[in-house]
Amino acid sequence: MNAMGKKVFLDLKFHDIPNTVSRSAHAAAELGVFMFNVHTMGGLEMMKQAAQELAKASLKKNIKRPKLLGVTVLTSIDQDILRDEIGIQHRMATQVKHLVKLALDAGLDGVVASPQDIEMIRSRCGSGFLIVTPGIRPSWAPPDDQKRTMTPKQAIARGADYLVIGRSVTAQPSPIKALELILKEIEKAG
Structure with a gap:
């Protein structure tokens, strides 16, 4: 896809110890992807090391630095799953705000987040x-299986x-x- 001039989003949601994720970030840079993601719940240090390694790898290889995104809470997780299965007792919005702040503090370029969170993230983080x-x-x-959804126009x-x-x-039946x-x-959304 890269050879065809297409932008590739490597959606692997890296989530491991900081050293392993930083090596994955290096590999993603070498692949020449447009953007890729890590799980914000991997923590601040994991994200910081990924961002630092990404910058080093891009400079060393003289390639355009991919955008690094942090996944907040998967869209298949609703409030009940967050509380009862994952064990996070506060509200979904509170959890997302916390994870967005970590992504900002770690120097990430943005987040992967539910459409319900777009306006809150935009107001806190800017354009x-x-x-x-x-x-x-x-x-x-x-x-x-996605619980927190929205139409393309709404998003x-x-x-x-x-x-x-x-x-x-x-x-x-017809993807095209x-x-x-x-x-x-999407065009109707203006």
Whole structure:
């Protein structure tokens, strides 16, 4: 895809000890991806080391530095799962705010976050902080395992920079037609 001039989002959600994630960041830079992500719940030090290694690798190889994003809370996790299964007792919004602050403090370029969090993140972080939004489901798409979703039009209108759209395209009988419908919806968002 890189050879074809396409921008690649390496969506592997690195989450490990700082040394391992920093080596993964180095490898991602060498792949020439446009952007990739780490889990913010890996902690501040893990994210800082990934950002530092990414800068070093890009400089050393004389390549454009990929954007580094932090995944906040997966869109398949709702308040009940956050509390009952993961053991985080405070509200989803509080958890997301905390993780966004860690990403900012670590020097990340932005976050991957639920569409419900876009406006809060944009108001706290400004227009230079990237917001990549999964959980995008057009109104005509069937429900799936993502719990915190929004239509493409709604997410763009709220301020998302990039949308992650998977099954709404790939699981359709005609992925091209599905993508065309999504693009029309996005155009309406202005």
